[in-house]
Amino acid sequence: MPATFHFTVDCDWIPNTERNLPRIFELIEKFGIEPTFFITGKFAEDYSEYVLEMKRRNWEIGSHGLKHGLDPEENFSNRVPYEEQRRLLSESTEMIEKVTGLTPEIFRAPRLKISDHTFKILTELKYKIDSSIPVRRFDFGFGSISNTKHLNKGNSSFYINDSLLEIPPSALFFPMNMRLVRLIGAMATANLINLIKRSSDVVVFYVHPLEFLKSSDLNYVPIDCQQYLKSCGPQNFGLLEEFLGKVMEGGVLTKQMASHLRVTGDG
Ligand SMILES: [Zn+2]
DSSP, rough: OEEEEEEEEEEEOOTTTTGGGHHHHHHHHTTTTEEEEEHHHHHHHOOOOOOHHHHHHHHHHHOOOOSSBBTTTTOTTTTTTTHHHHHHHHHHOOOOOHHHSOOOOOOGGGGGOOOOHHHHHHHHHHOOOEOOOOBBBBTOOOOOOOOOOGGGGOOOOOEESSSSOOOOEEHHHHEOBHHHHHHHHOOHHHHHHHHHHOOOSEEEEOOGGGGGGGGGOOOOOOGGGGGTTTSTTTTTHHHHHHHHHHHHTTTBBBGGGGGSSOTTTTO
8 A cells, every 4th residue: 555645844933934825725736735834722722714714724743842932942852741732732723723713633833843742741631643763864954853762763653652653753864854955955765765666555745834924034043043044935836836746646545643643442
């Protein structure tokens, strides 16, 4: 069976970046992709019209924390106590529920920093899927792995505990994301996706709306983002379109992340 390609969009709370969503929506429709959007609680509150549009199109919506984006402090690493992580995640869940009327069941940690506390809380809050454990990778100096025991996991999905499925952000030495497309091009990235597909049930690619905005259009540029922002701008829509075209040409399934959940007999 061909691997499932998961096109995921991380909506950080960074004002003005939401303006790029309509063109991302168009590309998703053009290629008939089932996307997964990870949104922060604050994003849901401030940009509910976009979130409701995602819901109207029956797209998957998960939590991406509370105020990550403008809040550089927020993270779910093992240095952040259980109580604080529980507060961040509970508030995020409630804010997304308030806008969508649905309880999110999928989580992606800000900057992919996650820890055992987080898995416990996700389980307590009845989350079913996490998509934060980075596959062994080189991060261009943006090292964010704080859970080394998972370092040697591959690209395939696996259960963290009885009820929490991990669908890891894919990597083949490099993380499969829009930044890689910006660095090595659409064709080269699609070729890496094709390689991952051969030995994994899932391929997870992620993109940020921030990447389609010139930094001069941002009111606030986080200091550690200067390098990252260098090749950001609307020209990247063309690059993303080319990339998605190549991936779809190569043959992949497109389904919701929730479709991977095993059916349990205890109803
Ligand atoms: Zn993020």
